[in-house]
Amino acid sequence: IINQVTSCGECYPCRKGRGNVCDHLKVRGVHIDGGYREYIAVPESDCYILPDSLSDEDAVMIEPTTIAIQSCTRAELEKDDMLLIYGAGALGSSILKIASKICDHIIVADIMDDKLEEAKHAGAKYTINAMTEDFQAKVLEYTHGRGSTVSIDAACVKNSLLLLLQATGNAGRVITMGFSTAATEVNQFLITSKELDVRGSRLQNKMFGKAISMINEGTLDLTDSISHTFPLTKAQEAFDFVDSRDPSIRKIVFTFDELC
Secondary structure: OEOOEEOOOOOHHHHOOOHHHOOOOEEEOOOEOOOOOOOOOOOHHHEOOOOOOOOHHHHOOHHHHHHHHHHHHHOOOOOOOEEEEEOOOHHHHHHHHHHOOOOOEEEEEEOOHHHHHHHHHOOOOEEEEOOOOOHHHHHHHHOOOOOEEEEEEOOOOOOHHHHHHHHEEEEEEEEEOOOOOOOOOOOHHHHHHOOOEEEEOOOOOOOHHHHHHHHHHOOOOOOOOOOEEEEHHHHHHHHHHHHOOOOOOOOEEEEOHHHO
16 A cells, blocks of 8 residues: 655655645645556555455555544544544544544544444444534533543534534644635634644644554454445446435445456
8 A cells, every 4th residue: 555645855844744744745646646547656665565454445444544543643632531523424433443542432423323323333432413412512411511622523514613612621632624715713712711722634644554553453443444346447437426425425445356
């Protein structure tokens, strides 16, 4: 498997060990032609050997897992934290998978009951339907009245950052992962009065090795994370299916079997 993040190694972020936000960042598959090519050349240092126990389809989930590891690292998540994950889709599920190895007190919020049920089975201690329940009241109830110590935005919708600033308790950390450029409401009082740390988390910073080590150690199971597979020859059909926003979609994988 290939690390898709490239960095210059010389700019200020790189010198600070944060090449994932390099001033000259390029991502394979975004800024550099990527995985839909027949061949791609990458430095050996960006290549990782897959565990024999992992199928090629399940190995696709290593990359989303590195993003989850990055967000938990940025949050400085610890054993005694009360974590709130807002969003139980593919990103939130990956974060839950990593976070549950670190702390036990995890709340997952979403607007889909089936996703919340899956989150319970995956390690969430509490769940909140943000559409039908009083979100802030439930957070306070599940955190003994003080608010979460860490909140991670895995939904990245217009009002999610404000909701998490409100739901996080004093001295907490709020991790935002969204890329929307639309205006969103926040206010200084929520951040200053509680002295919150609001931190972005982008891509991953050399986390492929950590994810693979966790698989080899038996502490990370990536099986059954793929919801659909399509042969590459039906790529457009797969893209159209993604656009349909079918609730059954988690992760879709292209296979190359028909091309062999």
